[in-house]
Amino acid sequence: MKIDSIQNGIVLDHITAGKGMQIYKLLKLDNLDCSVAIIKNVNSRKMGKKDIIKIDADIDVNMDILGYVDPGVTIDIIRNEELVEKRRVHLPEKLENVLFCKNPRCITTTEQELPHVFRLTDRDNRIYRCIYCDTKTQ
Template identity: 45%
Template structure:
């Protein structure tokens, strides 16, 4: 399947198959205004299957959120139809209002306006610690979906 190249914007490639929709949701891209191409289950030499998201005329996106949802994805910044920058994603050191604390004793379960803040404690195990109650959560694979906002 062919999707036209974009002149200016972002191409998020090598997204783990099935994660593309989540990425569009959490990057808070206004799909009523922006031109977005979303390809699901494209063939991939590296992963077998992958999702791809192309967003026209948007450069500034939240890399921390992207890194958390799928840090194996690659991000290419496009200007004048050419890749001007490649960004390697990493798990962010701190994330705010992306994942929720699942500890029923945590203050965030009652204080609705308190931002949900987590700090990376173990990159390999993909574990984060809640700033308030210190509960540890893993964002590995399907576990992430359970604790996302």
């Protein structure tokens, strides 16, 4: 399968196979009017299979979402069809409006304008807690 290379934009590489569409939705890439390609189940020496997303535009990607959903993703920055920078994502210390608190006693259930903020409390087990009520992510 052949997909055109991109002129100026970004490539999300090393996406865990099967997570490409989830990342596409979470990053709201359907709102873009440039070319976007989701390539699924690409053969990978390191991962066996992987997904790749190519975006033919220079956009700011929410690194926190990527870090939370799939911390192994790499972001390739392309300029004039050349790879100029490779960025890695990390499990973010804080997530804002990515996760939503399910505790019915949390203040966020009655004050709709409050951002849902979670902080990383256990890196090894990838546990985040609501900053308001300390409820753990499911």
